[in-house]
Amino acid sequence: xxxxxxxxxxxxxxxxVVYEPPAEMPEEAxxxxxxxxxxxxxxxxxxxxxxxxxxVLPAIWLLVEPQxxxxxxxxxxxxxxxxxNPEGDxxxxxxxxxxxxxxxxxxxxxGTTLQAIADDLGDRNLGFFSGQPxxxxxxxxxxxxxxxxxxDPEAVLRDAIAEKKITAxxxxxxxxxxxxxxxxxxx
Numbered sequence: 001x002x003x004x005x006x007x008x009x010x011x012x013x014x015x016x017v018v019y020e021p022p023a024e025m026p027e028e029a030x031x032x033x034x035x036x037x038x039x040x041x042x043x044x045x046x047x048x049x050x051x052x053x054x055x056v057l058p059a060i061w062l063l064v065e066p067q068x069x070x071x072x073x074x075x076x077x078x079x080x081x082x083x084x085n086p087e088g089d090x091x092x093x094x095x096x097x098x099x100x101x102x103x104x105x106x107x108x109x110x111g112t113t114l115q116a117i118a119d120d121l122g123d124r125n126l127g128f129f130s131g132q133p134x135x136x137x138x139x140x141x142x143x144x145x146x147x148x149x150x151x152d153p154e155a156v157l158r159d160a161i162a163e164k165k166i167t168a169x170x171x172x173x174x175x176x177x178x179x180x181x182x183x184x185x186x187x
Contacts, residue, residue, distance in 0.1 A: 063137055065184045073176040076100050097170050100177050104168035107177070108161050118153035127185055128160075129153045135184050 038045060076099075107113055122129055133139040133147075160166045160181075168179045 065135055067182055067184065068186055069180060069182050071178055071180045073171065073178050075175050076103050076177045077175060096175075097172065100170040100175075104170065104177050107179075108166070108168050114157050115154050118157050122153035128183070129156050 118129075127134075129151075133142045157166070165182050166179070167182075168177060170176075171178050
């Protein structure tokens with residue numbers, strides 16, 4: 001501690017840095033003549049546009065398929081009668097929308113409900129449960145990478161729910177729960 005020197009008499013000053021802007025360039029050098037370059041090489045631009053149109057537009061035309069949406073409705077009525085009200089239930093319930101949304105979540109996530117739906121629809125030989133590719137892109141991928149054998153209808157339902165092909169939700173100001181299926185197959 002005795003070896004430390006004290007610098008009390010020195011004053012540290014800060015000097016501002018003087019910024020000088022660079023010398024201005026003439027405006028002709030700053031502008032780039034893009035249109036002049038395109039006009040000189042118009043044939044290259046035309047050839048690139050023809051190649052793009054010849055390859056990309058047919059691919060878009062063939063690979064993009066129309067989407068079909070089917071919506072059904074289920075009436076959800078509360079089964080709980082009013083405990084505090086001896087007059088009985090008049091069909092009103094507080095937070096009814098939340099109740100119906102809870103029922104939608106239970107419908108979409110309950111294993112027993114999905115199994116019952118899969119058992120009911122699995123016997124109808126629907127193309128949705130066949131496990132076959134549904135879109136053109138999936139068919140092309142199936143040619144390259146073959147798929148496994150038959151699939152479980154409940155697994156197909158779970159995959160469709162996970163991919164948001166099947167959704168459920170409350171219809172506002174109604175007692176209805178809407179179930180929507182989105183797909184590429186009209187049948």
